[in-house]
Amino acid sequence: MDTPSTLTESKGLFPYDADITMKNLTGHSSAHTGALPKSDDEVQFNIVLRRQRTRTSGKPKLKAVPSRFLNLTDDFEFAGWGSIFRIALSREDLAHGHNALLEARNQRVLGQFSASALAANDILGGVFYTVPSVFAISGVYSPLSMFVATLTLFFWRPIMEELGSALPISGAPYTYLLNGSTKAVALVGAALLLLDFAATAVVSAATASSYLAGEVAFPFPLYIGALLVFVLITAVSLLGLRESARIASGVLTFHLLTLLALAIASIFAWASVGTHQLRENWIAGQAGLSSFAPILKQVFNGVCISMLGMTGFECAPAYAAKMRPGTYPKVLRNLHISAMILNPAMMLFVLALLPLNVQTHENVLSLLAQKVAGRWLRIWVATDAVIVLCAGVLTGITSACELLAELAHDHVLPRTFLAVLPYTKALYVSILSFVGFSGAIYASTGANLIVVSKMFSVAWLSVMTLFPLSLILLRFSRPRLPRPSRCSLSCVVGTGLVAGAVSAGSIAIDPTIAGWFALYFLGLLVFFSITDNKVAILRWVYWMYDQVPILHQLRHTQNWGSKLTHAMKRLKRQEVCLLVRTDEINQLFNMILYVQHNEETSCLKIVHFHDGTVPSEMEANIKILDEAFPEITIDLMLVEGDFSPKTVAALAHRLEIPTSLMFMCCPGLTLPYPVADFGTRVISL
Template sequence: MSRSESSSKRDTKEENVPSPEGDQTWIAIQPLPRRTSDTGVQQDPSTLPPPSFQASRFDIVLRRQHQRPKEGGGLKYPDVPSRFLNLSNTFEFSGWGILTRIVLDADDIKKGEGDIQVARSGRRLGQFTAAALAGNAVLGSVFYALPAVVAVANIYSPISLFMATMIMFLWRPVMEELASALPFGGAPYTYLLNVSSKWVALLGAAVLLLDFASTSVVSAATAASYLSGEVKLPFPVYVIAISVLVVFALVCLSGLRESARLALTLLSLHMITMIVMFIAAIIAWAKSGNGLLKENWETGRTYAPPQSIGQQIFNGFCIGVLGLTGFECVPSYVSHFKTGIFPSVLRNLHYPAILLNVLSMLFLMALVPFETILQGNNVLSALAEVAAGKWLRIWIVVDAVVVLCGGVLTGVLGACELAERLACDQLIPQIFLRKLITGAPAASIVAFLLFNCVLYASSGFSLTIISKMFSLVWLIVMTLFPLSALLLKFSRGRLPRARRVPLSVVFLTFAIVFTAIGGNIAIDPSIVGYAATYVVAIVTVFLVTMKKVHIVRWLFWLYDQSVLLHNLPGTKTWGDKMTSAVKDMRRQPVCLLINTDEINRLFHKALYVKQNEETSCLKLVHFYEEEEGIPSEMEANWKILDEAFPEITIDLVLVRGAFTPSRVAALSHRLQIPTTLMFMSCPGSHFPYVATDFGTRIISL
């Protein structure tokens, strides 16, 4: 089809929209109607001064709005010439919006209140069960953190571990402020989504997903390695690791609540085991005295790396932060916590992490020969055998395998929460929202299991490579928390929260994490390559899902340029199929919940939708209780906004009733638009409701 034929078709379809070339009513200079003077007498327009520029511009806007179809529909005139020379580009331009008035009936309100109750009933995890979900990863990290720290910090390892575990005193208040302001699942991705653009949140989601996968794979592989260090296996170690991943994926299919109970059981057994070992170690130390400690001190100085004492302690600190892995998973399922327990959960994990890491290393130095410690294989089981005998060594090995398997559970549950949020935000297919009768998201669990296996296999089933990548990815994820806190203060400063952290603490947290990242890269620069490869791969996948409409349009443009393809057998319907695909992918509407008619604020909100959501339908929703409560210029400014975005149909929906969480949920049912695709401004301290009860995204100050 030629360009002229294409234009002719568009002119036929757009009979209600004049073209600049064929309709002189678009020309500002034209015969003027008779106007009335200030005295009320009609005068000849030729005797009056010409209208001002502002008046002329306003007249044109009114004329164009008057000519739009009252019933909606009809294409808007494009704001730019067509980039498609041979094919129609009508799919680029949307129809005119319409005004709708809605009164929510009793059934709608009942459904909305039911949604609110379901969301609140999901907050069932107490401080100990909530801590257990991440606790196995946090407190199980002692099994792989200690050998790594000794390799670089030598005899100064207890000092390095103490310094590393103490930095959580900086992160805890930052994480508490974020969780009290935005208690959504899938954090820190959801933090970034509500305080910045979708692009930034997308990068955060990619790093977070890689962190969850690394948590599961490293935990499973370390458990298998610990087992292989004690018994001779008839098959490769990676078989055990993959089996662990499969088994705990099946466990997660039983549901979150049952998984939390299992995690609490595993963590309780681990704490009992460590307490027994510490008591045995204290008794053994009291009997043997400090002789071996002094000997290890002297031996360690001969094995010391060729660096200063400060350099060794610093390197041990940079590696020792791995003893805190798992803390980043806690905010991922904060939406299931009982109200107000988040600070207690962090406290319940932090203090045991300090004691386990520091005391374990101290007892190793006092009771185990330094040559054995440097070997790095099952060092805690060696400590248990020295302290109490073979029976305790076997117990420690069993505990190591069990608690590290619990770390797999932590990664799976965090990934499921993230996948649910990504699906709600239209970044991954909606199948990830479907759940079994147990409430478990089967698609998310299976997909995450496959991703873990691919990640492990692509590393050559090497625990060393995965661990190196894990150390850097974890630090990057921890960087997202002070970043989110900084953006929260700047972009959403009015949002109510239970705690506000001084900016000095946020910047100090940045300084600590960047120092640790630099130190890890200096120790082993290869970790950058491993982490970057996986992050780029995940971001590419997310990018395709986020910009799928743009990709199809590029394909459509290539097809448009290849005129020979238009007449080849079997290719004539390609253009229609791609046009249909674009329309289908842009069919999901989104809502802007507005309370003002200020055109500048409305424009910036609509621009956010255009830049971050692939949709051709935007609904401006205003709740009002009395007719006088509707802003006077809302309808006029809505029409201007509808004209300003030719590619989006902008409807105005006036809903009678108070603006409450239950009514927003009811409107969600009425319009068939999930609340995650409803956007609102940041509420202030006098707002009578908790912003997160609405389940909407906050997109402006």
């Protein structure tokens, strides 16, 4: 840390305070000294200095306010007075900032096909577990239900394109909510995302075990096979072999060839046998449907379950920061078109070539392959299913690890979740924690794939609802944020209505699913609330300890108070930066309020980049705010240089504060740099 040149670190007083008489501090001139009259700016600042000079050193301003603790001290609530620093970034700092910016830009390497492949393995691999589930609900109307479900993505695409153009950053939609609202709202999104990733992993593992069991006789139950898939993919993850774009592209190529071969064989078989099986299925499926209303209900229920076939579409925004410029909208288009063609086509082939009594079989596509081409194609399809679904498990683990790492960087989770193995660099704590959570979900449902699949549908719809919600919050809270792509408000409202209707329909099919979903979701939300409010919880524990005076006398418990205060101080040591451009006290006050309500810290640094001229009331207002928030030490750092991604990265290196803990107000069209290049959080207008 630099030695302050304008204010001493211990009391926050300027070195030249000793040369100022008390009359000078009030703004009155001294005739015998020949002092010149003070300007208004000096008067305002000197009044602040006078208030701080006249109080006892180190005592908080609010000492007269009664303490909530009747028997113990509340001195730990006072964080100390702030200081003013003037910083000139060194060449080493600027070089580090330049390299960090280049490294971030060089990560944007994914082209259209490779970027599409990462999510397409999920969205196209979902056909293996979606087909039997939809046929069980929608019957002969399943192809229509699936096609209508794919059409709903026309609502989401423009919304996701606008969000991606405004904030092309990783971790969406958690990061969308974090930049457009409060941390508490963002944690709701994080809980839904983690539940979605867990459901993805569980359903993929269970379905892979089912397809493998259709070809090889297991000497154990199916759920043991699913657990073995988890063990295998966990070992792969711990070895550091994460799903890369090249591996994903290879898996997708093999999967597309498999579906193409199955489709061609099905077309020839259909042409050979005719429409006899289709007519039988249609007549049998119409039994009991005497009016339009039950048919419409059956189609709608099928649409609700068919949303399982769209899973993976929500993964594309999570790695938008790694795509080349202009690639993201094309990726969304590719995912949508492929799902709209292939998924309904597979369902139509099943309806036309297989009898109704086998259409709900878990290995239905293997049975279709056996029907249209023989054993060789069945083995090919089963192999493809196992590979793609295992890749889905790996995608769930990898996506969850990235989310858990983001939460650890944002101090929601302990830094332990960033621990890596020495050689493979795998995030072993995050991997094992997520796999354990996924296993708990699978075990608590009695290893029932149908229950997990239905809950998966609700979780996915909840995650997709976050996108229109994020856009509404972003438009209201950050209206000046530049975005090349825009969608209409009617599209946003319509998407919300569609998501709400389909979610309600999914729950209406089986109301018990709402209970399972609420159980896991609320459990995650409570966990995140506890980990994000550690100091607040310790303060409550300290208060309860204070209410029992006898504990202060016992030999084994009398030191609890000092241990609790030490723990609270340690948890609040992490420094946070506010990047400000103005000295308007109302804006500074609101930004500090955001930090106070969303981050557990007692060390705040307000940073202003300047070219030699500092706003006239900047220092005085910071001193006032330092007094207004005695629980936070507020330092002012005046940095020479222009405000740019390079200088922000250089300052982060100088202060050893990650850019994820640097906050700024919403930039406008005049800022010549993309907001994503800064790596900071946007917290105000």
